[in-house]
Amino acid sequence: MTSKDGKLKVVGIGGTLREGSSSLGALRRALGAARDSGAEAELLDLKELDLPMYEPGRPLEGYGEGVGRLVEAMRGADALILSTAAYHGTLAGITKNALDFAQFLGGDERPYFDGKVVGLISTAGGEMAGSNANGAMVHVVHALRGTVAPLMVSVPRAWKFSDGDGNITDDGYGEKLEGLGRLVVDLASRLTPEEDRVLRASA
Template sequence: MVEQTKKPFILGLGGTTNPTSSTEVALAIALEAAAAAGAETELFGSDRLMALPHYRSDPAGINQTGKDLVALVRRADGLILSSPGYHGTVSGLVKNAIDYIEETAADERIYLDGLPIGLIVTAYGWQAVGSTLAALRSIVHSLRGWPTPLGVGINASGGMFRDGVCADAGVNDQLKLVAEQVMQRAEAR
């Protein structure tokens, strides 16, 4: 009898209001690498991010998109978070989605406890990349998650993302590596 192992489920969460933004394309590339490594993946990007009302801890204030996000977080064996660096920190759109993780506070697995979390930041300048990556790491730590050793910081000011592809081989390698690090930890769980 052949034992079937469950594929790890990796949730990609992030983007901007534009589904072709460098932030969302970078996230999609990382999720493709996770899928190639054997994961089941799902991208929770721009359209769904924009459908989330401002988070409030009142169940009546959570619409179906919010409920879907919480269900995906609960199901996840790992996450990849991707945010643009807006004015030196995480965008409000991405932070609002992260705030929905509060709904897992009373779960058996509280927040992101023990989950591997890959981080991707895109910005039009290195200063915003660094401070936003540090902010994401701090958020993940406060939610009891395990940021991967590699956090991918991308200065996207050179226009390397076009038509769903990244023209920079080094950035592509980093996006693949962060996905592999999430997968390694997810499979070890």
């Protein structure tokens, strides 16, 4: 939700269990641009959250603090940026597991990601897997009633374009990530829930 000082809240979810995750570094770059565009930005590092596997039917209070933090952050976001590593041709399991916890938003007045703009990022070791991962996330976001930002960023051969801390060092990909962060803020500031429903119905 919009913060008390009127700023949009953008929540970034990403990273892997590997130290120096490039998907986390890419997310930091995009969130930094969202913050520079006037939004409040919150980063959720999936390694830090240490989420258990989602178990259908298990109540929220049956999970730990990390799950509660994730669910409340998704609920309170005006927009989200998701960043995944691409493993074996699709999004990483840790990312999909985190998104499965959006089920706890299903009973909200605005369920799941309804009315929220969602930016997508993937990083990959090869050339093609990142695009596949972004494509898979498009299906997940649509199933959760979110609106995918029209710019998606995939960083192929991320080992070549990032440093030991996962930070994206290539200017071209860095500019794309920053552009995504700015776009998410711009779209979220202009998109009303009614407009969102029209967009999704025509997709």
